[in-house]
Amino acid sequence: MDQSAAAADERAQAAFARYVLPEIEVLYRVALSITAQPADAEDLVQDTLLRAYRAVERFDGTHARAWLLTILRNTEINRHRRRRPDLLDDPDAQLERHEGRGPFSAPAPGPEELVVEQVFDKVVDEALAALPVKHRQVVQLVDIDGLTYAEAATLLEVPEGTVMSRLHRARKRIRDRLAAAGLAPTRSGR
Known part of the structure; x- marks a missing residue:
């Protein structure tokens, strides 16, 4: 690693320590309120911290909490987009629900x-x-x-x-x- 890359890495670590680390507790509380599950909240905070670390060099230093909460919210939105629970379901059961048959189906509107x-x-x-x-x-x-x-x-x-x-x-x-x-x-x- 050359000196300029090492210096950039050092600046990123310093910025992360200054702006991000003091907000971890707040991030966790907000993540817990969004996910309602401690394990999911921890995963969301971890993903948020990773994204924040990657972007900390571009951060201007103003409103760190708002910046981090925006990253957290966008991370959660992206996580929901990736979830595909229907892929794990039985296709026949799904068809029955869609057609209004089966034990848990509601009448079709x-x-x-x-x-x-x-x-x-x-x-x-x-x-x-x-x-x-x-x-x-x-x-x-x-x-x-x-x-x-x-x-x-x-x-x-x-x-x-x-x-x-x-x-x-x-x-x-x-x-x-x-x-x-x-x-x-x-x-x-x-």
């Missing part, structure tokens, strides 16, 4: 249910896209990614109460859009 599901998904997607960025971020972190209020507050660098307030407003806007489309569940007594 009718055309009306399929249309309502598609319209519902479309309205929710549009409502989410119409939210201000700060509200959409909170919905993404808490409702979609499964972070706690405290973890989302840390990631966004805002107080926990701000996360709760933004989430309340965002959910209300989504509910209002669903109600306007006639898709909101009705509450008795209102």
Whole structure:
């Protein structure tokens, strides 16, 4: 290894120690909240640390926790894309479920249910896209990614109460859009 490569490796190790190592505990807590399994959380953190080490030389040093949590989230997304549990299933059992037969099959949805599901998904997607960025971020972190209020507050660098307030407003806007489309569940007594 020549001197320039050794110096680059030394700089990478120093940056890793400075920016990444202090955040391992936070990464584990967030990973555990996402995966709900300690072993899966450990694997996710390990994959995140490996990716962070490979990219640490390109990191500018600002907002290390946010940078690492982004890597963690993207790593988890990529891990889900790679999982193919259907490949391990019995193809005949899968066919029976699909055709509405078998002990665990649910009745196939009718055309009306399929249309309502598609319209519902479309309205929710549009409502989410119409939210201000700060509200959409909170919905993404808490409702979609499964972070706690405290973890989302840390990631966004805002107080926990701000996360709760933004989430309340965002959910209300989504509910209002669903109600306007006639898709909101009705509450008795209102």
